[in-house]
Amino acid sequence: MRVLIVDDHPVVVSGCKALLAAEPGAEIFAAGDAETGFAAFCAHQPDVCVLDINLPGLSGFDLAQRILKHDPEAKLVVFSMNDDPAFAARAIQAGARGYIAKNDDPLLFLPALKRVCAGETWLPAELARKMAFARAQSPLSGLSAREVEILRLLAAGDDIGGIADKLGVSAKTIANNCTALKAKLGARSSMDLMRAAIEALRSPH
Structure with missing residues (x-):
């Protein structure tokens, strides 16, 4: 093997x-x-x-x-x-x-x-x-694989431009994804979204 x-x-x-x-x-x-x-x-x-x-x-x-x-x-x-x-x-x-x-x-x-x-x-x-x-209870359950990845990068401290570069898409696309993530996770601001990302992806390694 x-x-x-x-x-x-x-x-x-x-x-x-x-x-x-x-x-x-x-x-x-x-x-x-x-x-x-x-x-x-x-x-x-x-x-x-x-x-x-x-x-x-x-x-x-x-x-x-x-x-x-x-x-x-x-x-x-x-x-x-x-x-x-x-x-x-x-x-x-x-x-x-x-x-x-x-x-x-x-x-x-x-x-x-x-x-x-x-x-x-x-x-x-x-x-x-x-x-x-636990599918219904998890904060990640309604997210796509791309959205989970954006959350991971947000939790790691990347900004929209940095995430766009890493994922090979435009900053506008990432900004739109973040807007959708705010709605899904109940975040009112970018700071709220980052806190939500860190909480959702606790113990990431």
């Missing part, structure tokens, strides 16, 4: 490698950002790619879209500290075949990758249950 891990935290990468070390024939590659992650994917053609969402520069969502455009059959697993069920749902909608929260049982990591490699999907049972019952 060839595994690519894209995460900017060396301790996380080391932990993943340790969890896979006993697997016969496992080949493990690593990258710390989306650009080197995409290059590594093209170079190594891994059986499964493990992506963090919050990467330097382009996000894991952006990397997932780029990889899937290059290879629609790519098997992607999102590995994140955020266990919000709506956030996991967005990852699945973005093309991931599995979602693992970093506070899950480490013993689930290898079985999850094996299942995704076999063409199946993986969600921890508790997260799947939360996704089934």
Whole structure:
């Protein structure tokens, strides 16, 4: 099994490698950002790619879209500290075949990758249950993947111009998205929207 891990935290990468070390024939590659992650994917053609969402520069969502455009059959697993069920749902909608929260049982990591490699999907049972019952309660449940990404960038401190540059769209488009987000999240001002973004995306790594 060839595994690519894209995460900017060396301790996380080391932990993943340790969890896979006993697997016969496992080949493990690593990258710390989306650009080197995409290059590594093209170079190594891994059986499964493990992506963090919050990467330097382009996000894991952006990397997932780029990889899937290059290879629609790519098997992607999102590995994140955020266990919000709506956030996991967005990852699945973005093309991931599995979602693992970093506070899950480490013993689930290898079985999850094996299942995704076999063409199946993986969600921890508790997260799947939360996704089934908490859709209406989550502040992210009514948002598109693009809107969730804009919230992530707002919470990280980016302004409209910076978000537009990162997402490759016009500032006017982002401003319109922010207006829609204010209505959806009940924010009356840009500052309210930023506070809402930070609250909605608490524990983002």
